[in-house]
Amino acid sequence: MMARAMADNLKPRDAKEVEQAIQWALGNDKTFEVVGRGSKRGIGRAAQWDGTLDLSSLSGVTLYEPEELVLSARAGTPIAEIEALVASRNQQLAFEPMDYAALLGGATGAGSIGGVIAANLSGPRRIKAGAARDHFLGVSAVSGRGETFKSGGRVVKNVTGYDLCKLLAGSWGTLAAMTDITIKTLPKAETEATILALNLTDATASKVMASAMASFADVSGAAHLPAAVAMRIAEIGATQAAVTAFRLEGVAPSVAQRKSVLESLLAPFGSLGTLGEAASRALWQAIRDVTPFAANGVAGKRDVWRISTAPTQGAIVGEALAGATDAELLYDWAGGLIWAAMPATNDAQAPLVHATAAANGGHATLIRAPIAVRAAVDVFTPEQPVLAALTKRVRGGFDPQGVLNAGRMWAGV
């Protein structure tokens, strides 16, 4: 990679300076890599930019009203700071943003709220509570045109104008540099427990998860870990078996009642186990962060894909990949989210993965692979031509000169 001139790496101190920086880039034909705290720099197509626009100085919570379930912060505020603050008031970010540190090999808790939003992060609770995009109420941002705009507000119910928050969530910094973010906070569950079904095949687990999701158990996490993967998580490793896990959260009487609902539903499928509150929390954090495929673990050298599909297609996708490549799999979201760790190849099996995801009505993102591979293959599933053209026009409306993170999602976008 070319050495960058230090002069092109900017660290604005406030929103106004972000605007100036982008205007300067526009006037001087420069491009920026946009980073919050840089924890997810390894994700996306490898492209080259003239400099870095570092938003980490835009830090600090500017508003938190627990009774109003709302929090505003500068985009570069560490997510760990926000999570600690809301936890002190018995609240949480219900979308349970995952931490990519285990997969990418960085320090945990290093990301920013802006990065969480830009990557539309979520966790196992996605199936019940939604993703970052569902909790993202308001934003102020500077477009690639160097113009500051805002959208949304601080209230949950708002249909005033287009909801640009939805568009910015998951846009990987390619449309605008967000400077201020307002999100919804929610009460933390008083307690939780996890029920484990053991020794199910991927296909059976898929069916069992579907029944659990359709029951009164009100499951807030449904994941399946084949034996070799389950063994890498301390809380369930001793079972030496494939583990299908169901999380129940709420007030104690409710968790107890739903536990019995779930246990009778699962009984015909054989052996059951349960995890109490502490072990349950640890397990779901491991699933959320995909620690079985951690960079410093036994699967650390493998390429890792994240595949999103209809829950019933999960096991079908998984079997197709495992049959072709010796992939290791971890299923979350009742089967709708598949983490696949594949033996490293020079194309990370991109054609196979994208084709398999698309054939099953979903899409895939290459999360971990060497930079040379990410420069050569489609990191995000290619869109159909009409949609791809629309995507390009949408980007052009925000960043016509391609100043911000150009090429990070698709070449030429």
Next chain:
Amino acid sequence: MPLLMPLFDDAVLKRRAEIVAALRAIVPGEGVIASEREMRPFESDGLTAYRQLPMVVVLPETTAQVAAVLDFCHREGIKVVPRGAGTSLSGGALPLGDGVLLGLAKFNRIREIDYDNRVVVVEPGVTNLAVSQAVAEAGFYYAPDPSSQIACTIGGNVAENSGGVHCLKYGMTANNVLGCELVLMTGEIIRLGGKHLDAGGYDLLGIVTGSEGLLGVVTEVTVRILKKPQTARAALIGFAASEDGGECVAKIIGAGIIPGGMEMMDRPAIAATEEFVHAGYPLDVEALLIVELDGPQDEVDHLLERVQDIAKTCRALTCRVSNSEDERLLFWAGRKAAFPAVGRISPDYYCMDGTIPRARLPHVLNRMREMSAKYGLRVANVFHAGDGNLHPLILYDANKPGELENAEKFGADILRLCVEVGGVLTGEHGVGVEKRDLMPVMFSEEDLNQQQRLKCAFDGKSLLNPGKVFPTLHRCAELGRMHVHAGKMSFPDIPRF
């Protein structure tokens, strides 16, 4: 209020007969309506103060027909206004006199019910309630429940990002839609999302939801369905002051309880509904709160105890909890009939839809009382207390000269107040034509320009539903222009590394 709509395109109107014939070639038989008498029912939506006959009404039955109609209109430069059931309260489906009104009512089939993935695939003309009814036998339902749910369609719900009384816990339409088929103004067809939970690229589905028919025409929608909670119980709590009611709402949420529904009414709304429905509401209170908890029996019973304890600490004058399904429904009967009940005590009423930070409710109610005195018009309030969405009903008599205009001014003042206290112009009814000219109260010109650039990406000729949402229509070429001072800009004084 004089409403300025895009100027009629005389060149288009002169070719009306030719255009109608071309549309008949695409949609045969009764799918094209061109006589004034038959077009009359389409001249307005739920915001009946505004009426306009369209140039022609087209009711296609297939996606291919929708695509062909849009392709034709795009090539010929003809404006198009999409319409679902026409229940919009903001004039989102108000026709244009030189435009095609594209009705999606014939798209009324449920295409697939998939219990294993907990989704239903429907055509956009299916009513909101029909989705819940179709899956009721298996114990499922579709969560967003706008009060027009008997009539309003899923397509319209997507266009408006409709809410309902359960939004705090279950979200709005945007949180419950997974995919759609969308026809662009060019006639090109795209699919966004599917049965999976997140977007593979930009979340265009999230943008299309709530775009008020300005970005594309939805021809299929995939919605999530949820298991119907095992049980639901409600508490009916009366307060001597709205401040006490507001405090109770804050404390319930502060205690970590997210009710399925939490509704508040003020004294005029209570009086009107009680007289109409006889739900047994206390008449000597300033604020009445309905708190509904849903979920497993043990959870609901447990939390209802806590809610009652909290109510006591907030000086509740009365507190009843439902002990049967009939009683719960009776608690709701008054609230659900609030609009017609108010309609009985006034010849006309104007329903507003701002959202405010919950804590500002007492302040907003006081200010509204002052405005009520100023305009000489009564106001009754129903409030989605959980999510801060306020529906003031302004009572007026359209037959009295000037009262409608006064009611509209009063309404605009209320919405300005909502923005002033940190809220927004519309919580669930949409901007449409109604709040269009108030958009600058909430947004700067740059905010609105950026929104319109997004519109341009979808509809570069601004032919789809123009005159709605945005107070000023810019040409896309003008919006796309950049004012870059190449090389002239001095290096900014920003820390480098």
